Amino acid sequence: MSKLLEVKGLHADLRLPAGALHAVRNVSFSMDQSETLSLVGESGCGKSMTALAIMDLLPPRGIRWADKLVFEDQDLLTIDASTMAGIRGGRMAMIFQEPMTSLDPCYTIGNQLEEAILEHQNISAGQARERAVYLLGKVGITAAASRLKQYPHQLSGGLRQRVMIAMGLMCSPGLIIADEPTTALDVTIQAQILALLASIQQEFKMGLLLITHDLGVVARMTDRLAVMYCGQVVETGDVRQVFDQPLHPYTRGLMACIPVPGKTRPGQKLGSIPGIVPTPIGDLSGCSFRNRCYAAGPQCAKEDVSLREISAGRAYRCLLSPEACAVETEGNWK
Amino acid sequence: MLIYALKRLGVAVLVMFTVSLISFMLTRVSGDPAIALAGEGASDEEIEFVRKQYGFDRPLFVQYVEWIGRALKGDLGESPYLNQPVTEMIRERIGVTMTLGICALMFAIILAIPLGILAAIRPNTWIDRTALTLSVLGQAMPSFWFGLIMIIFFGVMLRWLPISGSDTPLHFVMPTIALGYYATPAFMRLTRSGMLEVLASDHIRTARAKGLRWGKILFKHALRNAIIPVVALAAVQLGFMLGGSFIIESVFALHGIGYLALVSISRSDLPVVQALVLLLAVIYVVLTFLGDILNAFLDPRIRVR
Amino acid sequence: MTQTENGSQTMDRGLGLEVVFPTPRQIMRRRMLHHKGFLFGAAVVIIIFFMAILAPVLAPNDPYKQDLSLRMIPPIWQEKGTWEYPLGTDNLGRDYLSRLIYGCRISLLIGFACMLIAMFIGTVLGLSAGFFGGRVDMLVSFIITVRLALPAFLVAIAVVALVGGSMQIVILVLGCLIWDRFAVVLKATSQQIRSMDYVAAAKAAGCSVFWIISREILPNALNNLVVVATLEIGRAILLEAAFSFLGMGVQPPIPSWGLMIAEGREFMLFDPYLIVIPGVALFTLVLGMNLLGDGLRDVTAPEGRS
Numbered sequence: 001m002s003k004l005l006e007v008k009g010l011h012a013d014l015r016l017p018a019g020a021l022h023a024v025r026n027v028s029f030s031m032d033q034s035e036t037l038s039l040v041g042e043s044g045c046g047k048s049m050t051a052l053a054i055m056d057l058l059p060p061r062g063i064r065w066a067d068k069l070v071f072e073d074q075d076l077l078t079i080d081a082s083t084m085a086g087i088r089g090g091r092m093a094m095i096f097q098e099p100m101t102s103l104d105p106c107y108t109i110g111n112q113l114e115e116a117i118l119e120h121q122n123i124s125a126g127q128a129r130e131r132a133v134y135l136l137g138k139v140g141i142t143a144a145a146s147r148l149k150q151y152p153h154q155l156s157g158g159l160r161q162r163v164m165i166a167m168g169l170m171c172s173p174g175l176i177i178a179d180e181p182t183t184a185l186d187v188t189i190q191a192q193i194l195a196l197l198a199s200i201q202q203e204f205k206m207g208l209l210l211i212t213h214d215l216g217v218v219a220r221m222t223d224r225l226a227v228m229y230c231g232q233v234v235e236t237g238d239v240r241q242v243f244d245q246p247l248h249p250y251t252r253g254l255m256a257c258i259p260v261p262g263k264t265r266p267g268q269k270l271g272s273i274p275g276i277v278p279t280p281i282g283d284l285s286g287c288s289f290r291n292r293c294y295a296a297g298p299q300c301a302k303e304d305v306s307l308r309e310i311s312a313g314r315a316y317r318c319l320l321s322p323e324a325c326a327v328e329t330e331g332n333w334k
Numbered sequence: 335m336l337i338y339a340l341k342r343l344g345v346a347v348l349v350m351f352t353v354s355l356i357s358f359m360l361t362r363v364s365g366d367p368a369i370a371l372a373g374e375g376a377s378d379e380e381i382e383f384v385r386k387q388y389g390f391d392r393p394l395f396v397q398y399v400e401w402i403g404r405a406l407k408g409d410l411g412e413s414p415y416l417n418q419p420v421t422e423m424i425r426e427r428i429g430v431t432m433t434l435g436i437c438a439l440m441f442a443i444i445l446a447i448p449l450g451i452l453a454a455i456r457p458n459t460w461i462d463r464t465a466l467t468l469s470v471l472g473q474a475m476p477s478f479w480f481g482l483i484m485i486i487f488f489g490v491m492l493r494w495l496p497i498s499g500s501d502t503p504l505h506f507v508m509p510t511i512a513l514g515y516y517a518t519p520a521f522m523r524l525t526r527s528g529m530l531e532v533l534a535s536d537h538i539r540t541a542r543a544k545g546l547r548w549g550k551i552l553f554k555h556a557l558r559n560a561i562i563p564v565v566a567l568a569a570v571q572l573g574f575m576l577g578g579s580f581i582i583e584s585v586f587a588l589h590g591i592g593y594l595a596l597v598s599i600s601r602s603d604l605p606v607v608q609a610l611v612l613l614l615a616v617i618y619v620v621l622t623f624l625g626d627i628l629n630a631f632l633d634p635r636i637r638v639r
Numbered sequence: 640m641t642q643t644e645n646g647s648q649t650m651d652r653g654l655g656l657e658v659v660f661p662t663p664r665q666i667m668r669r670r671m672l673h674h675k676g677f678l679f680g681a682a683v684v685i686i687i688f689f690m691a692i693l694a695p696v697l698a699p700n701d702p703y704k705q706d707l708s709l710r711m712i713p714p715i716w717q718e719k720g721t722w723e724y725p726l727g728t729d730n731l732g733r734d735y736l737s738r739l740i741y742g743c744r745i746s747l748l749i750g751f752a753c754m755l756i757a758m759f760i761g762t763v764l765g766l767s768a769g770f771f772g773g774r775v776d777m778l779v780s781f782i783i784t785v786r787l788a789l790p791a792f793l794v795a796i797a798v799v800a801l802v803g804g805s806m807q808i809v810i811l812v813l814g815c816l817i818w819d820r821f822a823v824v825l826k827a828t829s830q831q832i833r834s835m836d837y838v839a840a841a842k843a844a845g846c847s848v849f850w851i852i853s854r855e856i857l858p859n860a861l862n863n864l865v866v867v868a869t870l871e872i873g874r875a876i877l878l879e880a881a882f883s884f885l886g887m888g889v890q891p892p893i894p895s896w897g898l899m900i901a902e903g904r905e906f907m908l909f910d911p912y913l914i915v916i917p918g919v920a921l922f923t924l925v926l927g928m929n930l931l932g933d934g935l936r937d938v939t940a941p942e943g944r945s
Contacts, residue, residue, distance in 0.1 A: 057542055082547075089545030096543075101536040105635055106558050116544045151634040167544070345784070352785045360797055470676070470933065474926035476877050478884050479900060479918040486911050570787075577790030581881055595793055596885070599800045607797055614790040622788075 002073055004175055004207045005031040005054070009067030012046075012053040016061065022280040023049040024064070025231040028307070033174070036201060036208040038218045038239075040254075041228035044277055047211045048097075050228070051177045055094055056084050072174055090120035093168035097180040099160035103152035109163055110148030117170040135166040139196060158189040165196065175207040182217070194221060215258050219243060224313065227251050230288035231280050233307065237314040247316040249293045287319070295320055338636070342626050346619045353615035354405070358398050360611065361604040388414075405612065411605035413598075420609045424591055430500050431583070431590030435576045437506055438514030439568060446518045447564070450525025451557065454533065465526070469519030481512035481585040498587035509586045513579060517571045524567055528560030535559075562632050569625025573618035670938045677934025683927025691743035698737035700724075702894045706732035714912050726916055729899070730906060735913075738894040739920055745895045746876050746924055749810055753875035754868055756814025761821020762864070768822070769829025770856065776826070783822055791816045792878070799887045806889050813878055817871060824867050828860040862939045869932030873925040880921055896921050 012024035024046045031037050039047040053064040056076070069076040072091060076084065088094075096102050104112060113135070114128040123131075129148070136144035139162040152160060161181060168176055178197060182190035198221050201208045210222060218225055218239065225242055227235040227250065235248040246252045256271035275292035287293070290300040299319060309315040310322065368385035369376070376384075385391050389400070404411070410420035453462040488508060489497035496505050532538060533556055541551045580592025587593075591610060598606040630636040671677055690697060706728075713720045714727040714735070726735040768779035795812045802808055832838060833856065841851050880897030882888030889895045891902065896917040903913025 055543065057539065085545045085547060087545065088543055094543040096536065096540065098536055102540045104537045104541070104555050104559070106633065107555075115546070119544065119546050119550075153635045164540075167540075345781070349781070349784050349788055352781075353788050356785070356789065356794075360794060361801075470929060471926065474873070474922050474929055476880050476884075476897075476918065476921050476925075478881055479914065479921065482900070482904065482907060482914055483918070486907060490908055573788075578792055580793065581885065584885065592793075595790075596796070599793075599797050602800075611790060611793060611797070614793065615788040618788045618790075 003030045003070075004033045004035070004072065005209075006068055006070045007050075007054065007066065008069070010050065010053055010064065010069065011066065012049050012058060012062055012064045014049075014059070014062050016281075019281045022231055022284065023062075024053055025280070025284075027228070027231075027233050029226050029233060029236060031175070031207050031209065033207060034201070034205045035224065036210060036222045038210045038212060038222040038225040039228055040212060040215065040218055040225055042213060042277055045228045046231040046280075047228050048179050049231075051094065051179055051209065051211055055088055055092060055177065056081075057088075057094070086120060089116055089173075090171045091173050092175045092177070093171070093173040094177045094179065095161075095164050095168050095181050098184050099157050099164055100184070102164060103160060105152055108149055108151055109155070113148070113163070113167055113170060116167050120171050131170060132166070135169050136163070138169070138200065139163075139166045140192075141166075157185055158193065161185060161189075161193055162196070165193075165200070169200065169204065172204065173206060175209065176201070177209040177211070179211045180213070181210075183212075183214075197221070215254065227254070230278055230284075232288065232317060234289070234318075235316040236307075241314060247310075247322050248289075248318050249295055250289050251316075253292075287317075295324065338630060339627060342623055346623045350616055350619050351402075353619075354402055354612050355398065357608050357611040357615070358401060361608050362394070401608070405609070410609040413603050413606050415601060415603050420606050423594065423606065424609065424613065427589055427591045427594050429590075430588050431576060431579050431592055434506060434509055434513060434579055434582070434588065434590060435572055437510040438575050438579075439517070439572045441510050441514035442517040442521055442571070443564075443568065445514075446521035447525050450522045451529055451552070453522070453526045454529035455552070457530065462526075465522060469522050472515050473519045475515075477512050477516050478581050478585050480515070481508065481582055484508045484512060485585070500588045500590075505586075505588075509582050509588060512585070513575055513582045517575065520571070521564060521567065524564055525560060528563060529556055532556045532559045558632075562629060565632060566625045566629050569621045569628070573621045576617055577614045667938055671934075674934050674938055676930040677938060680927045680930030680932075680934055683923060684931055687743050687924050687927065688747065690740055691747050694740050694744055698734075698740045700734035700737045702733060702737040702741045703892050704733060708732065711906070711910060713910065714916070717912070727910075727912055729902065729913060733892075735899075735916060738899060739896075739916060742894045742896045742899065742917065742920065743924075745806075745889065745893060746879070746921070749806065749813075749879045749889075750872040750876040750928075752810045753813040753817065753879070754872045756811065757816075757818040757871060757875070758821050758864070758868055759818075760815065761818035762825050764818070765822040765825025766829050766856065766860075769826040769831075770833055770851075772830070772833075779822065779826065783819055786816075786819050792881070796882070796885065796887045799882070804887055804890055806893070809879060809882055809888050813875055813882070817875060817878070820867055820871060821864075824863055825860060828863050829856050832856050832859050862935075866932050866936040866939070869928055869935060873928035873932070876921065876925055876928070 007030065008028045010024055010027045011022070014021040014023055027046075027050055029037065039050060041047050049058070049062075052058050052062075053066075054069065054071075054076070056064070058064060066077060071087065074087070076087075079087075103109070110129065110132055113132040114125065117123065117128050117131055118125070132148060133144045136147060141147055141159065141162055147155075152163075155163065165181075176197075181197065182193050185193065194217060197208065197210075200206075210217070212218060222239050224236065224238050226233045227242070227248065229250050235242060235246070235251045242251065243255065246255050250273070253271065253273040257273070259270060273292055278288060278291070280288070285304055286301040287296070287305045290296040293300070295318075297319075303319075305317050305319055307315045307317045316322075368381050368388065368390045389397060401411070408421060410424070412419050413423060416423065449465045449468075453465040456462055485497045485508065488495045495507050496502070497508070499505055538551060538556060541555050546555075578592075579590060580596050582588070583590045583593040584596055591613070595607065595610045597603075598610070709724070709728050709732040710730055712724050712728045715722060715725045720727065724734050724736065726739060728734055729738070764779050764782065768776040795816055798812050799808055838851060838856070841854075846854075879888055879895070880900070883895045883897030884901045886901060889898060891898060899917040900914045903910070903917070907914045
């Protein structure tokens, strides 16, 4: 079975007055049907930009280029804008972070939901309405039929996010990209929305590209993950593999920062990675993480580091061998 | 929604009464209105006569209440110069001013909104800069002078358009442009900034993510949101145009209520001046009230308060 | 961030590289020098200002001197024009160029004076409304609404007609009419500033109302105030011209540009220069003022731009 999504060598730049910001640098990953892949990293590491670049939704100042960008056997780099618009929403849907502002305040929920499917499929208004009611029910909204007539400002944040999810599902897409779907919501609602996403993905057999900075979410929901830093992918692999044996020093740092039930002792200090994330403007050679890395050496500044694959789907971007990366005591991350 | 409307209505009524008071006091500003009406060189008896006849000898408050009472019933007094009821004088002339005002507003909007939209979707290009330049130039030009220039050019040199009077629609072309162009920059800038803001908003990003066609995004979602403040501005601008039309009416010899106001002021025809100031203020208040209601109608967020 | 010698700040980007940030004043100066509208507007205003001040020196003739034997000489670019009267003469034989130059004084004087009166009224009202809020706000909003509902210009004409048309009257009446924009802008600005933390801190420290307004709010509102002031000068100049055109403003023989247009109207079909020249002068001055005001707004707070 061919892959759902194949990304190779994706770049995205933002043209700012201060210079070109290299938001996405040489990102490559792939997804199978019905798989959940997480893009993980700190704020500003380029994970949202990657999603926008894939969907061709970059802001006017942004440009993208890639070696390969294939979705459901269609080459996204060569198709024209209207075909891409057809794929957007139709085969590939995106859910954004801010449910409070992501819906048009002047139109009803029903109008906006039906619009999502009427744009791509030749069905009647009544059929569109039925589908909207059905999906609202699926995302856990009661009294769906009367909700259709409501306006976005009449719903709470959690409800709006459910509406956004329903809107993404209207055309039964093959891939859903969820960009930090729960960050703007209350903690209690977060769990519900995530569970909802998981169950829907299973039921509709879609691919889910989950963008998040929350490792707990990743652990719960994902099959595979890709860790991003400063616009690059620095580690990929199965969730279990990466959590149990992180290879890249940055990933190791991330893991050391979160408490793990069973492993972290009460009263134990959590680690932190010293330094700040660099701004990817201008000339960037060598490893971007070298300033904050415990294992860095002079060679890290000289050459660009490429992704080293040690087994299928398992790779990391570091000059050192896996054993050398692991040479650190718990005292490294204070 | 109903409460909102009622509150605005209450404020509107209060404003109208205040304006009526000001209008009434206005004609008493220069001192004795009896002297003004009797004219220069009138003898003391003649002045006394005028005073008694028009009731100027009674306390001010009584005069005001009587005036406003009659005004509410539609009786605005009588012009001492033409011996005609003011209401009738107004009715004869208000059509011209209304036509002029509405045409000028239409002109401004039809010119400004497409320009504003174009400037917003192509910011910092020649279209944008041209639109902004034109708007800056437009706001610097005195409207009466522009009217005169047009008369020279289109009326006399080219002989395309008639230069005075109000008989045919062609008579309204130059006055409409002269009155309307001044409001065009405001509308253009408002549309442009509104569209720029909306186009950068999250819900437009959602619309793009849904794969909607660009035309639909622009008109159904972006413009719909951006147009809301423009509607409010349109109501206000129409009010200003109607109140300020007298200068254009004077330049083009259009016999509307603005022209009537000028003429009445110059010959101290007090009842007419009083009535016109009040009328224009009432029109403005009604227009802004309608504008608010329309606003609430267009923006669902205001409705459910 | 650290300081460098010329006052700008630098930041370590985390990879041992540095980015230099200029200070706000440097940013503003750079923007000013590059903003074409601002430069053009400033140039125009400065030139006209100097023309007004140096009028007695620049004007070749007395603007009031009539000579009927020299009436209606066309300007230099038409045949029969002479260099002695480069912009021609009007129907009373007065030198148009001199009248134009002296007219700068009238326009600038009236524009500036009206703006000052309007600024005073509008600032007091706007600041009180924004700062005290509540009932004061409601009252001021009501006053502003009443002002906007009145056909202001008509009322002004009526007052001037009743009281008499001299320059002082015109300035006073106009000034009392155009304060609305000041009030609205200052109300919004002071509301915004009042809700900021540093004002709350000042209040908590027990500073008096007057102190807070003059030390905290006014300086921050200053930049908005200056922008509105410049634009209102332009508006006042146009209004004065309209007043004079209708014969309700300054009286002849004062060389107000609006009055010159009115006086030339009779003859405009055969000698259009009589109205074109003062009109172009008005247009240029107001354009300069508006560009200056817009430019100031862009330069001091460019977030409003695209």
